[in-house]
Amino acid sequence: MEEQLREAVRSLCRGYPESYWGALDRERAYPEAFVRELSEAGYLSCLIPEAFGGGGLGIREAGIVLEEINRSGGNAAACHAQMYTMGTLLRHGSEEQKKRYLPEIADGRLRLQAFAVTEPDAGSDTTSISTFAAREGDRYVVRGKKIFISRVQHSDLMILLARTTRRADVDRKTDGMSVFLVDLRNVGDRLRVQPVDTMINHETNELFFDDVEIPSDALIGEEGKGFAYILSGMNAERILLASESIGDALYFTDRATRYAGERTVFGRPIGQNQGVQFPVAGAYIRSRAAAALRDQAADLYDRAEPCGAEANMCKLVASEAAWEAANAAMDVFGGYGLAEEYGIERKFREARLYLVAPVSNNLVLSYVGQHVLGMPRSF
Amino acid sequence: MNIVVCLKRVPDTETRVRIDAEGTGIETDGVKYVMSPYDEFALEGALRAREAAGTGEVALVTLGDAASGETLRQGLAMGADRAVLLDGTVTPDGLATAKAIAAEIEGVDAPLVLLGVKAADDDQQQVGPMLAVVLGRPCATGVVEFAVEGAVVRCERETEGGTEVLELPLPAVLTITKGAYEPRYASLKGIMAAKKKPLEQKSAIAVEPGLVVERLELPPDRPPGRVVGEGPEAVPELVRLLREEAKVL
Ligand SMILES: Cc1cc2nc3c(=O)[nH]c(=O)nc-3n(C[C@H](O)[C@H](O)[C@H](O)COP(=O)(O)OP(=O)(O)OC[C@H]3O[C@@H](n4cnc5c(N)ncnc54)[C@H](O)[C@@H]3O)c2cc1C
Numbered sequence: 203m204e205e206q207l208r209e210a211v212r213s214l215c216r217g218y219p220e221s222y223w224g225a226l227d228r229e230r231a232y233p234e235a236f237v238r239e240l241s242e243a244g245y246l247s248c249l250i251p252e253a254f255g256g257g258g259l260g261i262r263e264a265g266i267v268l269e270e271i272n273r274s275g276g277n278a279a280a281c282h283a284q285m286y287t288m289g290t291l292l293r294h295g296s297e298e299q300k301k302r303y304l305p306e307i308a309d310g311r312l313r314l315q316a317f318a319v320t321e322p323d324a325g326s327d328t329t330s331i332s333t334f335a336a337r338e339g340d341r342y343v344v345r346g347k348k349i350f351i352s353r354v355q356h357s358d359l360m361i362l363l364a365r366t367t368r369r370a371d372v373d374r375k376t377d378g379m380s381v382f383l384v385d386l387r388n389v390g391d392r393l394r395v396q397p398v399d400t401m402i403n404h405e406t407n408e409l410f411f412d413d414v415e416i417p418s419d420a421l422i423g424e425e426g427k428g429f430a431y432i433l434s435g436m437n438a439e440r441i442l443l444a445s446e447s448i449g450d451a452l453y454f455t456d457r458a459t460r461y462a463g464e465r466t467v468f469g470r471p472i473g474q475n476q477g478v479q480f481p482v483a484g485a486y487i488r489s490r491a492a493a494a495l496r497d498q499a500a501d502l503y504d505r506a507e508p509c510g511a512e513a514n515m516c517k518l519v520a521s522e523a524a525w526e527a528a529n530a531a532m533d534v535f536g537g538y539g540l541a542e543e544y545g546i547e548r549k550f551r552e553a554r555l556y557l558v559a560p561v562s563n564n565l566v567l568s569y570v571g572q573h574v575l576g577m578p579r580s581f
Numbered sequence: 582m583n584i585v586v587c588l589k590r591v592p593d594t595e596t597r598v599r600i601d602a603e604g605t606g607i608e609t610d611g612v613k614y615v616m617s618p619y620d621e622f623a624l625e626g627a628l629r630a631r632e633a634a635g636t637g638e639v640a641l642v643t644l645g646d647a648a649s650g651e652t653l654r655q656g657l658a659m660g661a662d663r664a665v666l667l668d669g670t671v672t673p674d675g676l677a678t679a680k681a682i683a684a685e686i687e688g689v690d691a692p693l694v695l696l697g698v699k700a701a702d703d704d705q706q707q708v709g710p711m712l713a714v715v716l717g718r719p720c721a722t723g724v725v726e727f728a729v730e731g732a733v734v735r736c737e738r739e740t741e742g743g744t745e746v747l748e749l750p751l752p753a754v755l756t757i758t759k760g761a762y763e764p765r766y767a768s769l770k771g772i773m774a775a776k777k778k779p780l781e782q783k784s785a786i787a788v789e790p791g792l793v794v795e796r797l798e799l800p801p802d803r804p805p806g807r808v809v810g811e812g813p814e815a816v817p818e819l820v821r822l823l824r825e826e827a828k829v830l
Pocket of ligand 1: 317318319324325326327353404555558580581
């Protein structure tokens with residue numbers, strides 16, 4: 203099953219070669235055709251239960267889909283959010299919400315691809331968010347600012363984390379936050395979306411909520427418990443993005459291995475030199491280690507067991523393996539690594555993101571230091 | 582109309598082949614196996630014919646070991662309805678393979694039998710025509726596109742500089758090559774559904790092969806190129822060598 207899934211995704215991706223992604227990168231355009239085909243073939247909805255028209259698979263299989271996309275030279279970040287936000291909706295959404303949205307998400311008519319947490323004054327420190335949703339009758343009125351909120355312009359639905367009680371008024375800083383499923387199609391013009399240009403082809407935005415009204419039935423689960431709900435979503439996100447990094451790492455080691463066998467310098471293939479071989483081999487080994495950790499985290503997640511430590515650790519190891527492989531490939535390709543035509547520089551820029559997002563690796567280290575090893579709290 | 586597609590599991594065409602210790606087969610360690618690409622064309626053709634007809638089933642048959650079950654599952658995921666794994670040894674003797682497959686197909690109500698024009702591993706192009714002979718049915722080989730029209734199947738073949746159109750009465754056997762049938766990939770629903778489709782495993786009838794491989798060899802390394810000189814002065818010598826040594830002029 204796993205191999206079959208990999209093969210099927212690989213065949214789909216063969217229709218979208220690196221030249222496709224390279225052209226999009228230059229135009230800063232969204233991979234519309236790719237995302238449509240991926241949705242229609244059912245891969246983006248693999249986490250949605252069969253009863254709602256999805257694939258009924260686990261996070262492990264979802265990760266494999268994303269891994270293969272990135273290994274092929276593509277960039278799954280254009281559409282991965284539908285998968286990692288799914289846990290929040292599936293585990294904490296009401297039957298009514300699931301019935302209303304999941305079937306249309308499953309068949310690709312609706313896209314749930316935006317996840318709004320980060321704010322200018324709350325990046326790593328999520329509980330410092332100040333965007334506020336005030337209950338007024340049968341609606342909430344939202345005021346505040348978010349930044350780096352990706353794919354909003356290519357989504358119909360967005361998961362929003364906002365405070366419903368001010369931080370100063372709660373006993374624990376993790377209390378008083380709520381999660382909303384915002385229907386962007388009828389949110390009106392009180393939500394302003396301002397693109398943030400970045401070094402990669404990734405639509406990400408600043409959002410200004412100027413008393414945006416959302417119906418009260420957009421609330422997921424109970425008011426004030428939102429932080430706990432998105433934590434399980436964040437674990438899913440870490441496992442899935444680790445999978446993308448593993449795919450990136452393998453993309454680089456595949457390409458570097460091939461090139462090292464082809465490029466002749468001093469009368470022999472450069473790959474014959476151990477100085478060229480070793481960095482690529484080292485990165486490959488670490489990508490395998492990351493995959494083993496990812497599989498462990500995914501199995502725990504799929505059994506609904508605690509997996510915070512494993513999810514965080516696999517995200518760190520995978521993003522580092524990808525970055526190590528990216529640098530190794532850059533070295534193997536010499537000057538050609540920088541030439542756009544070769545594709546390496548594009549993937550190099552893309553692989554860099556995962557050292558800081560969705561959680562910076564420093565925060566993973568502090569999580570493990572404090573919560574796994576039990577060292578003193580630093581914040 | 583029911584269609585049978587015969588499939589073979591073969592090493593991925595990108596495999597770097599190594600000869601095994603006996604010198605009669607290839608090293609199978611670390612080899613990735615796939616459905617022979619020509620069989621994928623045949624399967625795609627069968628699926629489209631079934632879709633065009635709106636009825637009938639596509640059944641898969643393979644001769645091979647238990648691992649061939651994976652290849653059949655892949656075919657089921659692409660859209661075939663059921664599969665039969667004839668558990669047995671694949672020999673290089675195309676006739677032995679054809680007889681084993683014929684024993685299964687004879688009892689099946691399927692007017693059309695499709696195969697790839699050749700297996701991507703041994704390239705022999707034997708099994709299709711031989712199967713047709715064993716079954717006593719007409720056969721067209723190297724078909725790029727076909728259409729069932731009542732009691733006949735019209736086939737297009739590409740010949741040097743033109744297209745040949747053949748008409749065969751059903752039941753018939755066709756071998757398919759690259760042309761109209763770019764294979765689909767399995768959708769996620771297809772993969773999930775494949776798990777529930779019937780995959781029957783039975784022993785293949787024993788057929789004594791009439792052909793054995795004596796020896797396999799990799800092609801010799803190409804000798805390195807030779808520089809005969811530089812500039813226009815070298816041309817006469819180059820022409821002489823091409824004529825007398827390489828004998829290409
Ligand atoms: C392209 C892109 C897309 C994104 N998409 C989304 C999205 O869709 N939705 C969303 O909500 N967010 C998104 N983000 C935001 C991302 O999750 C944040 O950038 C990330 O969490 C880091 O927050 P920050 O940028 O505010 O960094 P800061 O929190 O300001 O941290 C800056 C640096 O300080 C370090 N640091 C801070 N505190 C400590 C400490 N105590 N110990 C050690 N080191 C520390 C950090 O590790 C980091 O290196 C995206 C970001 C980018 C770049």
